[in-house]
Amino acid sequence: MNGGTLFALAHPLVVMLIGVAVLALWRGDARRPPYLLYFGLSYLAYSFGVSAQILLVPTNHVLNVVFSGMMYLFATMFFARGLISLSGAAYEYAIPAAIIILSLACRLYFVQVEDNGIMRASLLHGSIFLLFLHAAYVARSLRKGLLSEKITFYSFILFTLTTPLKLLFASARPVGSYGFDFSSYWAVTTISIYAFALIFGLALIITIIQRNQLAKENIDENLSLISHDLRAPLATIVGNLRLLQENATPEQRAHMQAIERSTQYQNSLIDDIIAGGQEARPLQINPELMDLRPFLEELSLHGRTWCRQNHNTFSLDVATILPSQIRTDGRRLKQALLNLLSNAALATHEGRVSLHVKSVDQGQGLARISFEVHDTGHGVEVEHQSQLFEAYQRFDQQRPGTGLGLYIAQRIAHNLAGTLDVKSLPGKGSCFSLTLSVPTLESDSLPKGWQPTALDGTNPEPPDSGIEGSQRQPAAPPCHNPPEDLRQQLATYASHGRYSDIQDWINLPALQNPCYLDFRTAVQAALDDLDFDRLQALAQSKDSRSL
Structure with a gap:
């Protein structure tokens, strides 16, 4: 050449x-x-x-x-x-x-x-x-x-x-x-x-x-238009909730306030959508002083609500003394943990979902806090675990979702300078652990075993031990349903969708016998889900052991 x-x-x-x-x-x-x-x-x-x-x-x-x-x-x-x-x-x-x-x-x-x-x-x-x-x-x-x-x-x-x-x-x-x-x-x-x-x-x-x-x-213009359409029904919901609160019972008002907090959280997520379209830093972190007590109460509320949909039980386990106030981005932390709780509730049927929280003092005003979400669902196959935190990964096509929940949670954990790990046994369940080091404020601590007050008047479920948890103990001895006349009254209320009357019915003195606790709990769960067909079925059941 x-x-x-x-x-x-x-x-x-x-x-x-x-x-x-x-x-x-x-x-x-x-x-x-x-x-x-x-x-x-x-x-x-x-x-x-x-x-x-x-x-x-x-x-x-x-x-x-x-x-x-x-x-x-x-x-x-x-x-x-x-x-x-x-x-x-x-x-x-x-x-x-x-x-x-x-x-x-x-x-x-x-x-x-x-x-x-x-x-x-x-x-x-x-x-x-x-x-x-x-x-x-x-x-x-x-x-x-x-x-x-x-x-x-x-x-x-x-x-x-x-x-x-x-x-x-x-x-x-x-x-x-x-x-x-x-x-x-x-x-x-x-x-x-x-x-x-x-x-x-x-x-x-x-x-x-x-x-x-x-x-x-x-995209920015479309997001602005979409955000307007999303905010409008939320504003309507909040406005009507506040009108209902004027004549609501304390128990009803607590439920309505929980709904209002959820709409406020939804509004913050809409703001994130707009910010994500205008900025190059999605899921940005803004650390602020946060009170753990209402934070855990809110997580427990969402956990119990989601778990009822698949007939699961939810429990909160405060395994150690916790600082009452920490400095982190509470909204982002809540977003990550809600994704983990939602996934656990969807993956589990007639089982248990629990949130374990523990803290280790690291000195110099720092604490290492771990949030562990346990479930007794079907678990994750070993070959899939390395891909769990990738975007749009859906290994069970029968479950709803886009495959972004764990990806978002992992991104938030990274932005919070924390870690998100998974342990799973196929057929037995999974445990997702979000751990981060946070500054703490010297104040009253949350004691070990602390539990939030349930909104429906029932005691929270006892904590379980995650994947290797113990068998669930019945909350009350089985007995017959309330008298037929009371059940017929419930059926009438349910057929007409009378939410407030059903709530008053649950609080009737005649139903406060511990023997009816299972029935009242089932009615409250169906009412929370606005499942009036289920309420009519409960009213027509003959034995609470069939609930």
Whole structure:
């Protein structure tokens, strides 16, 4: 291989590097825009064609003509396909396919039957001109787009118009020349390719930037509209709740206040959606002083509500003395733990879900607090545990959700400078542990075994031991249901959806006998879920042991 050949190979090498760079840009874009893929493949195909034309000259004339011509046509087709994809128009395969097949057939004829280089060059450049002309017509909508899109389109048109000029120089080159001999044809071809690549590449980069900016602005606008539509019903809920609280009993008012707190939390999540669209730092942390007592009460409320849906029991276990106040982002911590509790409640049926909290004093006003969510669900297979915290991972397609809960919890744990770990035994259950070190404030502590007050007047479930927990003990001895007249009254209230009357019915003195605790608990759970069909079924049941 002489110096001239090595010098000639520099041209396809540069083009190949451009192709690799474009493909890397495509690979790095999460949206995988197809036009970048086609442009990258076009540059690679062209570099292969030029390299083959240079290296196969002294060895195989026929293979040189056929392979290089095919690579040039494929490069043209890929580039035309990329331009059409950039414009958003639909690609039509019939015309390009007919041009390529006819061109290759004629090229093969003029090398095997009649060796005519002028005809081969004319056919090749004519086919390229037609393919580019067809692409320019299909992608003509780029003329009305952004300024960078217009530059992209018209630079393509200009490059297309140089094809007849290159054909003119090709017909005048010496016999036996293959285009890398410093002839006028070589100069025009090389200069036009590099000039086009420079202008087109810059315009394409600017187009990508401008399109991304427009897409972000559209997302921000859509998020603003969606947030307005989400806030409106929440405001209606809060307004009606406050009206109901005026004539509600203390127990009813406690439930309504819990609903109002949930709507406030939902509003904060809507704010996060807006902030996530406008900022580059989603799930941002804002540490503030937080009281653990109402925090754990809120978690317990959500845990019990979710667990009732699958007939689970929920318990809170304060395993050690806890500092009453810590400095962290309480909203983010709640968001992570609610995701863990929700997943546990969904994964468990007629079992137990528990939240274990413990603290270790690290000195100098710091404590290491661990929140462990245990469940007795089906567990996670060993081969899936390493992928649990990846986005959109759903190993059980029967369960609702998007597969983002654990991913969000893991991100929050990381942003809080904590860790989120999992231990799971298939068929026995799982334990997710969120641990973080936090500053504490010297004040009254939460004692070991502390329990929040249940809103429905019942005692909270006793803590369990997680995966290897003990069997549930009955809260009260089984007995017959309340008298038939009281149950008939409940059925009447349920058939008319009379929420307040049912709540008053639960509090009747005649039903406060411990013997009716299971029945009252089942009625309260159905009422919390607004399941009036279930209430009617309870009213018609004959024995509380069938609940």
